[in-house]
Amino acid sequence: MGLSMSNATFFFLILLLVVSMPAAPSEDVGTWREPEKSSLLIMNLDSGRVVIELAPQFAPKHVANIKRLTEEGYFNETVILRSHDNYVVQWGKAEVEAQLDSTQESTEAKLDLELFRDIHDVNFQEIESRDAYAEKVGFVDGFPAASNGRQVWLAHCYGMVGVSRGMAPNSGDGSGLYVVTGHAPRHLDRNITVVGRVLEGMPLLSSLPRGTANLGFFDSPQQYIPIREFKQASDSDAESIQVMDTNSKAFKSHVAARTSRRHEWFIEPTNKIELCNVGIPSR
Amino acid sequence: MGLSMSNATFFFLILLLVVSMPAAPSEDVGTWREPEKSSLLIMNLDSGRVVIELAPQFAPKHVANIKRLTEEGYFNETVILRSHDNYVVQWGKAEVEAQLDSTQESTEAKLDLELFRDIHDVNFQEIESRDAYAEKVGFVDGFPAASNGRQVWLAHCYGMVGVSRGMAPNSGDGSGLYVVTGHAPRHLDRNITVVGRVLEGMPLLSSLPRGTANLGFFDSPQQYIPIREFKQASDSDAESIQVMDTNSKAFKSHVAARTSRRHEWFIEPTNKIELCNVGIPSR
Numbered sequence: 001m002g003l004s005m006s007n008a009t010f011f012f013l014i015l016l017l018v019v020s021m022p023a024a025p026s027e028d029v030g031t032w033r034e035p036e037k038s039s040l041l042i043m044n045l046d047s048g049r050v051v052i053e054l055a056p057q058f059a060p061k062h063v064a065n066i067k068r069l070t071e072e073g074y075f076n077e078t079v080i081l082r083s084h085d086n087y088v089v090q091w092g093k094a095e096v097e098a099q100l101d102s103t104q105e106s107t108e109a110k111l112d113l114e115l116f117r118d119i120h121d122v123n124f125q126e127i128e129s130r131d132a133y134a135e136k137v138g139f140v141d142g143f144p145a146a147s148n149g150r151q152v153w154l155a156h157c158y159g160m161v162g163v164s165r166g167m168a169p170n171s172g173d174g175s176g177l178y179v180v181t182g183h184a185p186r187h188l189d190r191n192i193t194v195v196g197r198v199l200e201g202m203p204l205l206s207s208l209p210r211g212t213a214n215l216g217f218f219d220s221p222q223q224y225i226p227i228r229e230f231k232q233a234s235d236s237d238a239e240s241i242q243v244m245d246t247n248s249k250a251f252k253s254h255v256a257a258r259t260s261r262r263h264e265w266f267i268e269p270t271n272k273i274e275l276c277n278v279g280i281p282s283r
Numbered sequence: 284m285g286l287s288m289s290n291a292t293f294f295f296l297i298l299l300l301v302v303s304m305p306a307a308p309s310e311d312v313g314t315w316r317e318p319e320k321s322s323l324l325i326m327n328l329d330s331g332r333v334v335i336e337l338a339p340q341f342a343p344k345h346v347a348n349i350k351r352l353t354e355e356g357y358f359n360e361t362v363i364l365r366s367h368d369n370y371v372v373q374w375g376k377a378e379v380e381a382q383l384d385s386t387q388e389s390t391e392a393k394l395d396l397e398l399f400r401d402i403h404d405v406n407f408q409e410i411e412s413r414d415a416y417a418e419k420v421g422f423v424d425g426f427p428a429a430s431n432g433r434q435v436w437l438a439h440c441y442g443m444v445g446v447s448r449g450m451a452p453n454s455g456d457g458s459g460l461y462v463v464t465g466h467a468p469r470h471l472d473r474n475i476t477v478v479g480r481v482l483e484g485m486p487l488l489s490s491l492p493r494g495t496a497n498l499g500f501f502d503s504p505q506q507y508i509p510i511r512e513f514k515q516a517s518d519s520d521a522e523s524i525q526v527m528d529t530n531s532k533a534f535k536s537h538v539a540a541r542t543s544r545r546h547e548w549f550i551e552p553t554n555k556i557e558l559c560n561v562g563i564p565s566r
Contacts, residue, residue, distance in 0.1 A: 085486040086441050113550075130415050132557035158369050158466045169550055182489075183441045183466050183559050187544055190551040203368040203493040206465075210486040261470055267396075267452055268473040274415035276466050 031250040032242040032283065035142070035199065039063075040233035040241070041070060043201075045080075045225065050201030051233070051241060052161055055143055057122065058154050059114040059195045062163055066174040066195060067232065074175065075230030083208040084216025086183055090164055091227060092176030100166035100176065110173035113165075114193050116151035124152050125247060127255050129273050133186040137275040139246035143197055144275050146189060154194035157184045157276035159202050163193040181206040184276040199241055199282055244281040254281065314533040315525040315566065318425070318482065322346075323516035323524070324353060326484070328363075328508065333484030334516070334524060335444055338426055340405065341437050342397040342478045345446055349457040349478060350515065357458060358513030366491040367499025369466055373447055374510060375459030383449035383459065393456035396448075397476050399434035407435050408530060410538050412556050416469040420558040422529035426480055427558050429472060437477035440467045440559035442485050446476040464489040467559040482524055482565055527564040537564065 035053045043050040056063040069075060081097060082090035090097065124147060126138035134146035137155065144155040154160065161179050165172030172193065179198055198205070208225060211218040218224055244251050259273040318336045326333040339346040352358060364380060365373035373380065407430060409421035417429035420438065427438040437443065444462045448455030455476065462481055481488070491508060494501040501507055527534050542556040 083490075085489060130413055132413050132415070132560075133553065133555045167548055184557075185560065186557065187541075187549075187553040187555075187560065191549050206368060207366075207490050207492050209490050258470075265450055266470075266474050270416065270470045272416045272470075274467075274469065277415075277468065277470065 030245055031248045033142075033245045034238055034242060037233050037235060037238040038067075039196075040199075040238055041066075041196075042229070042231050042233050042237055043075070043227055044229040045204055046228060047204045048201060050204055051199045051237070052196050053142065053199050053243070054196040055154060055194070057141070058117060058143070059163075059193050061111050062114055062172075062174045062193050062195050065111065066177075069175055070230060070232055075227060078227050078230070079221075079224035080205075080208065080227065081211075081224050082178070082215065082217045083181075083211045085210045087181065087185060087216065088178040089181050089205045089208060090176065090178040092164060094221065094224070097164060097176045100164055100171055109168070109170045111170060111193075113169050115190050116153040119147055119150055119152050122152050123247065127273065127275070127278065128259070129275055131275060133189060139251075139278075139280075142243060142246050142280065144278070144280075146186075146275070153190055155184070155275055156180050156186050156188045156194065158182070159198040160194055161196040161198060162188070163195055165192055179205055186276075197280075199243060242283050246280060251280075254278070313528055314531045316425075316528045317521055317525055320516050320518060320521040321350075322479075323482075323521055324349075324479075325512070325514050325516050325520055326358075326510055327512040328487055329511060330487045331484060333487055334482045334520070335479050336425065336482050336526070337479040338437060338477070340424070341400060341426070342446075342476050344394050345397055345455075345457045345476050345478050348394065349460075352458055353513060353515055358510060361458075361510055361513070362504075362507035363488075363491065363510065364494075364507050365461070365498065365500045366464075366494050368493045370464065370468060370499065371461040372464050372488045372491060373459065373461040375447060377504065377507070380447060380459045383447055383454055392451070392453045394453060394476075396452050398473050399436040402430055402433055402435050405435050406530065410556065410558070410561065411542070412558055414558060416472060422534075422561075422563075425526060425529050425563065427561070427563075429469075429558070436473055438467070438558055439463050439469050439471045439477065441465070442481040443477055444479040444481060445471070446478055448475055462488055469559075480563075482526060525566050529563060534563075537561070 039054040039056060041052040054063045078092050080089060080091045081094050122140045124138055124140050126136050129137050131137045135149055136147040138145055140152060144157045145152050146155045158180050161177055163172040163174050164176035164178050210216055213219045255278055258278050260271050261269045322337040322339060324335040337346045361375050363372060363374045364377050405423045407421055407423050407428060409419050412420050414420045418432055419430040421428055423435060427440045428435050429438045441463050444460055446455040446457050447459035447461050493499055496502045538561055541561055543554050544552045
């Protein structure tokens with residue numbers, strides 16, 4: 001391993017470089033991952049299937065409780081009872097969620113909020129972006145995340161799933177859930193527990209009619225949208241879903257392409273990106 | 284008008300100060316404005332009324348053309364033909380919009396893009412925010428805007444209305460329009476002409492079923508959503524709409540309240556805001 005090399009070696013290395021450069025990054029090994037079946041939930045509506053990937057490394061207690069409730073069939077008794085324009089869709093049992101919204105009585109203590117991890121304990125892949133709400137933004141194993149340099153938390157981008165709560169920080173436990181359906185309400189970050197992301201079926205939730213009662217709740221139970229089935233994913237469910245690995249080279253290329261819009265349609269290629277405009281491809 | 288004043292005058296001024304301080308800023312004169320009737324468009328769908336405020340100071344030629352087309356009844360022949368999840372809803376004549384999406388042929392030159400104004404020529408009210416896409420952000424007379432310190436342009440926040448175009452920058456003229464229904468696609472800023480904002484009726488557009496063809500276009504004409512009527516607002520339409528004046532003190536208070544979430548629900552008050560999360564109250 002000296003510093004000298006023959007001309008032949010030199011040209012071979014150049015050739016290798018040239019040949020390897022145009023390799024399509026989307027085809028590299030490890031680009032796509034199948035989410036772990038144990039972290040996948042399926043919500044069946046009359047309109048189709050919604051698939052949620054849970055984030056146990058950020059909210060282990062809530063995720064464990066959601067999985068327990070799912071196994072017990074709890075969510076089969078729940079409905080979508082809120083559709084708040086440019087904000088969230090929420091589901092749960094009407095009587096439980098109504099209690100959360102009561103500001104008059106303190107509710108029974110359930111689970112403490114699970115809001116962030118130490119930056120050294122997670123695989124935070126920072127992206128180059130100037131963020132309104134956080135010093136740093138990026139991704140952790142498939143989820144958009146933000147950081148102050150010490151802690152890392154999941155970011156309320158479109159499609160992220162959180163745990164509804166009332167006034168008391170510990171008034172939620174995952175029996176009521178919401179998904180972001182509008183412009184990212186990032187002011188919710190670090191105020192409420194985020195537990196996952198919708199991988200498939202967002203249009204079924206985001207296109208629901210809006211509730212016209214306060215905060216986008218439906219006016220009457222007749223307007224509730226039934227959840228026909230809520231279960232852990234089967235092997236075949238898991239096999240049918242592939243998500244781009246946010247730790248892969250292909251994802252880095254994806255972020256770069258979303259940052260510098262080189263498509264000929266763009267006259268101003270931007271060269272900037274905001275966390276929630278990156279998106280994570282699925283197939 | 285000397286520099287000396289009597290004790291009585293001094294105390295009267297202090298009293299005046301104290302009395303005027305707690306005056307509710309939302310009640311100050313000039314808080315609410317009625318948009319000019321000549322800049323208001325009404326789009327009637329089977330589901331209800333959508334109201335659009337035009338921004339002639341940013342796109343005078345496009346706005347003039349849209350008003351001409353409206354008077355001629357052009358839009359009464361148009362349909363909503365695209366509903367792209369987390370992005371835009373678009374309307375126009377199917378044959379015209381389809382031509383825009385063709386990358387094979389150049390379309391006839393229509394209007395040149397109208398992308399920005401000189402910062403000295405508009406009333407740019409900057410807000411304190413770290414923006415991913417622009418050096419400065421704020422509002423201009425009712426519209427979210429961004430700036431590089433020299434130019435000011437309208438920002439693609441939720442509810443903003445723009446002019447569809449094809450590959451050629453001058454392939455649009457306002458006969459096809461879109462509205463942002465998802466997370467702000469700010470990479471479109473300075474690439475396409477923005478002409479206004481939906482003041483009322485966003486839920487009617489954002490909750491439409493999503494098109495499943497490429498780019499969220501509807502698969503077949505049977506899925507198009509008819510526009511029953513598209514007209515300039517009448518006096519009574521205009522009187523029924525009041526928008527918070529973004530140049531008012533009340534709006535400054537609104538921005539401050541959205542920045543520092545003092546509501547007891549918040550355990551982390553954020554103290555940060557992103558342009559498209561400000562929102563402009565209507566009543």
